[in-house]
Amino acid sequence: METERRKATPRTLIRMKKKGERIAMLTAYDFPTAEILDEAGIEAILVGDSVGMVVHGFETTLPVTMADIIRHAAAVARARPRALVIGDLPFLSYTVSVPDAVANAGRLVKEGGVEAVKLEGGRAMVPVIRAILKASIPVMGHIGLTPQSILRFGGYVVQGKSAIAAERLVEAAKGLEDAGCFGIVLEAIPANLAERVTASVSIPTIGIGAGPSCDGQVLVTHDLLGIYGRKLPRYVKQYADLRASMRDSFRAFIQDVKKGSFPGPEHCYDGGGEDE
Numbered sequence: 488m489e490t491e492r493r494k495a496t497p498r499t500l501i502r503m504k505k506k507g508e509r510i511a512m513l514t515a516y517d518f519p520t521a522e523i524l525d526e527a528g529i530e531a532i533l534v535g536d537s538v539g540m541v542v543h544g545f546e547t548t549l550p551v552t553m554a555d556i557i558r559h560a561a562a563v564a565r566a567r568p569r570a571l572v573i574g575d576l577p578f579l580s581y582t583v584s585v586p587d588a589v590a591n592a593g594r595l596v597k598e599g600g601v602e603a604v605k606l607e608g609g610r611a612m613v614p615v616i617r618a619i620l621k622a623s624i625p626v627m628g629h630i631g632l633t634p635q636s637i638l639r640f641g642g643y644v645v646q647g648k649s650a651i652a653a654e655r656l657v658e659a660a661k662g663l664e665d666a667g668c669f670g671i672v673l674e675a676i677p678a679n680l681a682e683r684v685t686a687s688v689s690i691p692t693i694g695i696g697a698g699p700s701c702d703g704q705v706l707v708t709h710d711l712l713g714i715y716g717r718k719l720p721r722y723v724k725q726y727a728d729l730r731a732s733m734r735d736s737f738r739a740f741i742q743d744v745k746k747g748s749f750p751g752p753e754h755c756y757d758g759g760g761e762d763e
């Protein structure tokens with residue numbers, strides 16, 4: 488008999504690291520996906536700003552707004568998942584001023600129903616993180632290849648390759664832990680550096696393109712399912728080809744309509760009675 492899974496909290500993830508249990512996190516932006524992820528037993532759901540690319544079709548995450556994330560987060564939260572629901576603070580929603588950052592994190596909780604927020608950046612973000620935590624909102628950090636800094640990076644390039652850059656990332660992770668983050672996403676950094684970062688903090692690291700030594704792994708669900716049609720990064724493992732399944736189903740429907748074989752008698756209502 489399956490034992491009842493408890494609601495996951497930031498402390499659940501920290502405890503999992505202590506016990507050496509790996510953490511699985513995936514993105515969701517809508518109600519049914521959140522329900523299915525929860526049925527599958529995921530520990531954390533990220534309402535990521537990747538929604539801008541994989542759902543809204545933008546080239547980067549930069550155009551994503553608070554309104555976008557709130558709308559998608561609220562749909563996810565309505566599924567009442569046992570997984571911890573984390574919402575991304577979008578570009579420029581936490582870097583203009585500390586009071587703005589707290590207000591925006593608060594909106595994500597109050598209007599979007601998230602249970603924690605994630606923001607990108609290292610030591611420079613410490614005052615922002617402390618202020619959000621003071622408002623009693625748990626914060627997850629995100630370092631390495633931070634997609635909101637794409638204009639500064641000049642492309643989606645692996646970070647932390649030189650000794651100096653690697654040192655900076657280790658220091659950034661320690662700074663995020665000291666600031667009170669309950670976890671850190673490590674994106675697109677060498678596997679041996681991710682192993683070093685993971686060993687140097689007591690909060691869980693969740694890797695994406697950061698090798699197997701992280702305490703957990705996250706992927707963008709649309710990449711994993713093969714829905715997103717653009718070129719995927721090397722770190723993605725595609726578990727399904729839903730794009731092909733969807734195309735086949737759409738073609739079958741079109742053919743049925745053209746042939747007149749849909750709707751069949753089983754899809755039709757009988758007449759001859761009384762209107763209700």
Ligand code: KIV
Binds near residue numbers: 537575672695706
């Ligand atoms: O927006 C997102 O989906 C993310 C993950 C790639 C970690 O930040």
